[in-house]
Amino acid sequence: MEQFDAVIIGAGPAGMMAAIRASQRNRKVLLIERNNTLGKKLLISGKGRCNLTNSCDMEDFLDKFSQSRKFLINTLNQFFNNDLISFFEKDYLKLKTERGGRVFPVTDSSEDILGVLKGKLRNKNIKILLGERVLNAIIKNNKIEGVLTDSGKHFLSTRIVVATGGMSYPETGSSGDGYSIARQAHHKIIPLRPALVPVLIKEKFIKEWQGISLRNVRLTLFSGFSGDKKIEEKFGEMIFTHFGVSGPVILDISADVYDALRLKNKVTLSINFKPALDYKKINDRLLREFKVNSKKSLKNIFKLLLPQAMITQFLEYCRIYPDRRGSQVTMEDRKRLIEGLVDLRLTVKGVMPVKDGIVTRGGVDTKEVNPKTMESKLLKGLFFAGEVLDIDAKTGGYNMQAAFSTGWVCGSNI
Numbered sequence: 348m349e350q351f352d353a354v355i356i357g358a359g360p361a362g363m364m365a366a367i368r369a370s371q372r373n374r375k376v377l378l379i380e381r382n383n384t385l386g387k388k389l390l391i392s393g394k395g396r397c398n399l400t401n402s403c404d405m406e407d408f409l410d411k412f413s414q415s416r417k418f419l420i421n422t423l424n425q426f427f428n429n430d431l432i433s434f435f436e437k438d439y440l441k442l443k444t445e446r447g448g449r450v451f452p453v454t455d456s457s458e459d460i461l462g463v464l465k466g467k468l469r470n471k472n473i474k475i476l477l478g479e480r481v482l483n484a485i486i487k488n489n490k491i492e493g494v495l496t497d498s499g500k501h502f503l504s505t506r507i508v509v510a511t512g513g514m515s516y517p518e519t520g521s522s523g524d525g526y527s528i529a530r531q532a533h534h535k536i537i538p539l540r541p542a543l544v545p546v547l548i549k550e551k552f553i554k555e556w557q558g559i560s561l562r563n564v565r566l567t568l569f570s571g572f573s574g575d576k577k578i579e580e581k582f583g584e585m586i587f588t589h590f591g592v593s594g595p596v597i598l599d600i601s602a603d604v605y606d607a608l609r610l611k612n613k614v615t616l617s618i619n620f621k622p623a624l625d626y627k628k629i630n631d632r633l634l635r636e637f638k639v640n641s642k643k644s645l646k647n648i649f650k651l652l653l654p655q656a657m658i659t660q661f662l663e664y665c666r667i668y669p670d671r672r673g674s675q676v677t678m679e680d681r682k683r684l685i686e687g688l689v690d691l692r693l694t695v696k697g698v699m700p701v702k703d704g705i706v707t708r709g710g711v712d713t714k715e716v717n718p719k720t721m722e723s724k725l726l727k728g729l730f731f732a733g734e735v736l737d738i739d740a741k742t743g744g745y746n747m748q749a750a751f752s753t754g755w756v757c758g759s760n761i
């Protein structure tokens with residue numbers, strides 16, 4: 348039976364990068380992927396554009412991870428954003444940097460990212476096996492001997508890389524197989540939770556706002572026994588859905604929402620629609636609008652302040668009759684309107700399940716993995732790369748870079 352220097356399980360960004368790097372070091376590797384195609388999740392990433400990394404510096408980059416900061420310093424020092432950018436640009440794929448340091452291919456197509464990876468995988472040292480699902484690692488006398496697949500095939504190697512991804516978007520192939528392989532070697536799995544998921548809202552009027560996207564809002568997460576302890580604040584873009592809220596600022600706080608709900612706390616979200624204006628400026632603006640438009644109804648005047656489709660429910664939320672004229676607005680009404688504009692409260696009733704998350708929080712405990720090599724500290728020859736590890740970050744290209752970096756480090760050490 349053919350013997351490999353390493354068997355790599357999973358052809359996502361982490362597994363592909365591990366194979367490419369190992370092949371450059373003349374290692375003979377077998378890359379096994381359960382799908383019939385490579386990089387299924389990578390293709391849908393960034394809405395099909397693949398936000399492959401972020402151009403920020405190391406400190407800012409590490410700040411975006413929920414934990415495992417210490418673990419990642421080592422990894423990122425070996426292969427960081429500039430390394431990943433030149434990896435693609437050397438292959439003549441032009442990249443561009445957008446708002447917030449997000450890096451994309453200039454073509455806005457994840458196919459081109461995958462194209463470069465596929466090109467580099469065409470190497471005599473790499474054998475690719477598609478449509479084969481690894482079930483187990485073969486471990487005898489505390490030594491790795493290879494892997495067993497669902498069709499009963501054995502593949503021999505004293506090193507295996509588990510790059511099977513997390514639990515989210517299982518239709519792309521990442522359904523959590525790597526955790527059971529890790530458990531075979533007695534690895535601790537940090538409980539799996541959804542991260543970067545949409546949030547479910549109790550208030551029924553939210554349905555009427557479905558599809559409305561707001562670009563520059565300040566969102567604050569409150570929790571605690573009475574729901575008034577400030578947990579996190581974010582500035583950016585959000586969108587209303589039929590069940591609640593989503594978009595970058597929501598996704599970024601969703602794991603904290605989940606943790607707060609688990610503590611059985613009351614959890615609310617506060618939306619500030621006018622974060623650039625203080626109370627006085629909003630008050631002056633309203634006074635001005637009500638004076639100039641004294642004969643117009645509030646539902647018309649508010650077109651200047653909010654998307655039209657929100658106005659009726661917004662005014663009802665503020666307990667103000669939408670047909671009231673500008674001249675009829677009292678000081679009390681104005682106070683309630685300002686409150687609604689700067690602190691519209693929504694009650695959180697849940698988050699979407701882990702399968703709907705952009706990434707999975709939890710996974711193989713990084714304390715049991717050598718950050719310099721990605722090798723298990725419990726079993727020699729067992730390596731981990733990518734989302735199967737307990738690593739997750741905010742949106743912005745950080746998760747993809749972590750997958751590529753851990754893959755590269757694996758490939759440098761197998």
Ligand SMILES: Cc1cc2nc3c(=O)[nH]c(=O)nc-3n(C[C@H](O)[C@H](O)[C@H](O)COP(=O)(O)OP(=O)(O)OC[C@H]3O[C@@H](n4cnc5c(N)ncnc54)[C@H](O)[C@@H]3O)c2cc1C
Binds near residue numbers: 379382479510516523
């Ligand atoms: C909709 C969406 C959009 C995203 N957009 C971005 C973005 O723009 N930027 C960003 O940084 N991150 C993004 N992410 C997150 C990012 O895609 C992941 O963090 C990254 O793909 C993780 O890479 P990975 O190689 O660890 O796992 P995956 O990409 O999940 O790859 C794992 C591979 O292993 C295979 N596999 C699993 N089990 C087995 C088995 N038993 N045998 C053989 N093969 C197996 C799977 O089929 C899969 O192909 C997005 C995620 C989603 C779901």
